[in-house]
Amino acid sequence: MKHSKTESRKPDLDRRLKWWRESRFGLFIHWGLYALPAGKWKDRPVPGIGEWIMHRGKIPAAEYEKLAGRFNPTRFDAKAWVALAVEAGMKYLVITSKHHDGFAMYDSKADSYNIVDATPFGRDPMKELAAECRKAGLRMCFYYSQDQDWHHPGGSGNDWDYPDRTTKEFAHYLKTKVKPQLKELLTQYGPIGLIWFDTPWWITKAQSLDLKRYVHRLQPKCLVSGRVGHDVGDYGSFGDNQIPVGRIAGDWETPATLNDTWGFKTDDHKWKSVRELLYLLIDLTGKGVNYLLNVGPTAEGIIPKPSVDRLREIGEWTKRNGEAIYGTEAGPFPCEIENCRFTQKGRRLYVMLMKWPRNRRLSLVGLKTKVRRAALLARPTEDLEFIQTSCQEPTTHQLEVKLPAKKTDPHVSVLVLELVGRPEVDPGILQQPSGKIELNAFMGKLHPSRTGRQIRLNPTGATENWFTRSNSISWTFKMTRPGTYRIELGTSLARRQPKWVGNHKLTLAINRKKTTRRIRAQGWRQTPRAQYFPEAITRFGTVTFKKPGTYTARLKADEIAIASSTDAGGIILTSIELFPQ
Template identity: 45%
Template sequence: MNLLRRSLTATLLFAAPFAHAHLDGSKPDATPITHPVLAIQETESSAQRDARMEWWREARFGMFIHWGLYSIPAGTWNGQRTTHIGEWIMNDLSIPVADYKALAPQFNPTGFSAHDIVALAKSAGMKYIVITAKHHDGFAMYDSKVDPFNIVAATPFKRDPLRELAEECRKQGVKLGFYYSQAQDWTAPGGAAAVTGNHDPKTGHWDKAQEGSFDDYLRNKAIPQMEELLDNYKEYPVVVWFDTPKEMTPERAAEVVKVLNRHPNLIWNNRLGGTYEGDTETPEQYIPAQGFPGRDWESCMTINDTWGFKSYDTNFKSTETLLRNLIDIASKGGNYLLNIGPDSHGIVPAPEAERLQQMGQWLKVNGEAIYGTSATIFDTPTGTFSATEKGHNGQPKFIPTWNWRSTTTPTRVYVEILTWPKGSFHVDKMPRKVTSAYLLADPAHKPLKVTQNGDSLDVQLPSRALDPIATVLVLNTSK
């Protein structure tokens, strides 16, 4: 993760001329691009795309899992704490390849339970899971025959967590996707690396063991491992999540696209590189002010400040903040991919599990206002742009307000009220005719008084909210 590292940005701009703006959440360059191999997105019809993306668009909420060898140091190496995210510790502290690989014999996460993690996702109201099959450290979290640096061959655990998760996802009705670091690989000769400190300014390497040909790495490790992941888990993965496409030219990315095209129902993101757009925009750690009109998109975010487990990162976001994020994202037509970082035993930190379960309680009551909905039909601002603070891409920072948000279906408008108004809910312009209204958390669905004069709408509300975080007002409508 952490695509926006300054050291990596310049390389991304050089390697994929239109990719960087696309990757960090701004508009992609509209210049037409001819690819060496056409991706499915460039050949399918609109109807075919809609059918392929249907489940994903309805899901709205997914679980990201960052888990690997980096959970053993948990942010500390030889007494030094990293100031960065946990899964980047090898790069940030320039750990030699041999020393990092020596973590594998210590990795025995006997507390891992695929059943419990899938059950946690389900109880949270999450519809899909994306787990790190191989992160930038090059360690495969599955039974790879391509390279022995993996959880089955190199550790005393000897189990394939991805296979166990796939089995549980089938049983529990949750979809499964795999994250794969196609470019960065800090332990494979020739793998890409981000420039940090005194790393080689061209390759990013800091250890002679990393030297080699990137094309050989791509041909002999990355692409064969992607084939394993796509071929060996039956109907999974339904999503492939790429990241940090350093060195991924159009020609190199085309070799990956050849593999992806064999799986016509697959959904993959905009981080492959080589100017391929993929299916989804991936704003990281923020929610774009207007979403991405006309594009499928997914905000990936952490519960605390790290993706991979760090023992001392206790800066957990509140359940209120997490639910507001979900509502805000859904109101703009996006998905929320919320991360957990299991520890070296395979256990999900308790504060993360507790917050997910609390989110699930809200969704049990109010889920119909999130799942299968479209973006708001109102043009009411949801915040303002700061005159002094800078946000992503150096643009003015968007400061959200938390009064209400809205999601839509063909016959209903849902208003997620975050700050309870006095007396009534009012909008100056209501694009549809409202036929009736009630509160979703009211078991009786008692009708509320609706007054619609011209464009304006008022709905009389009870004196108190039914939920301390967000109470959903349902507006039944006709066009």
């Protein structure tokens, strides 16, 4: 999704986005009738995520809606849910007021298919949550499925009950169900932080704009998420669990799961560790992206214990280190730095250490601004020794900080660098202290074809639309350590692409040496970013540099293997990595 850089600078939008930008961390809640079957229908497991059971199982609407008669979450406790979000350090709460199954989880007069009229529970949990959010100072927000509605004949997504839906019927659905329900949500529950729309499949650009304007008319300060469709949202939404490669311009958010499913599913026990979750929090924050982390309560109204335990432990970390998260900007470095992530606030640079250096030395390359003081956030009164230098041929700036023997946090320790001014860094590609050189796609120069489909970058920083041989990409980088380097090329898959595509034939030219290889999956990158969007490794041999200096690399395609002419990606290059031998 493209997000206008100029739009994010509009004073009115800046004012409305201020709270959201400062929040950085929010709670997503997927809760609905789908929590009852919890991944099984008529005692048979239905593959896929829990809240999509009606779609994956092609369950008739007349049969699925009978779940409402059994939905009675008597153990729902709005106060406890909100308290958990606050304890975890989250600043806003987004909950499914209506998901794709079409069932409203609030008291809707626009459609009787709702939790008050159709269930024995008879209460409005949205009203209770809104009241508790106000008390706790948490922003109340609603998820609303504006496009897919598997219960309504005009909504998209249900092709087993309503195979002949027309655009006229879809427009009628927007007018008679979507807008009336949005009006209810925006007039009956107090100030709403944002409306989180989703899956804009059928909706036209004019209809997306109309919904955005409708929300703003009802509540001018309410934000509209990027998934309203057609790049017209107030901020951008990445794909589910999608992590960008480097720092991102504009305003973005990644919705993410604690396990694999969003709605509760009894057999999903693939819980991410607290360390993984904290890594994602600091990784996204360091790239200027909000982290919206999901829980899926049970049909009884209970947030599963593994979710509770993890959120509480994350909260222990945010209590100690929240200064490095809330109200910060993306770190100044354009790319990922080994074992570190960065945020900044004024003249302070926060260095979040994912791995404690064995030699007790933190080495950074590329920071130009003079460091005035260094200390650990957990020990703010204890000054740390440091040395800051610069050298020529090629010009590099180096910082080395002497750390104590033991880390200050079991997961992520935070170092604070107080600078003489705002952080300024070398914008180019630099060799890391380990010797590694990473040529990220988003830091390369694209050479688009003059005709046909032109190579471009997707929002995460990887290439896309690379379908013709006349497209290419090049880099200029600084190398300080002569020697021989092993080359690994990483390729991924596009959003909603069903599987990774290889077999392209590419030629890489570095330091006057050309190497041609077929793209094969000779290994897979083991990073949180690659968990849901796998990155295959192809080995490209070695290259030798005889002296330090500035070098260039260029990647061209000799043959492109595409599964389908409508494939959205083509060659999805994430980066080329050079490792010292």
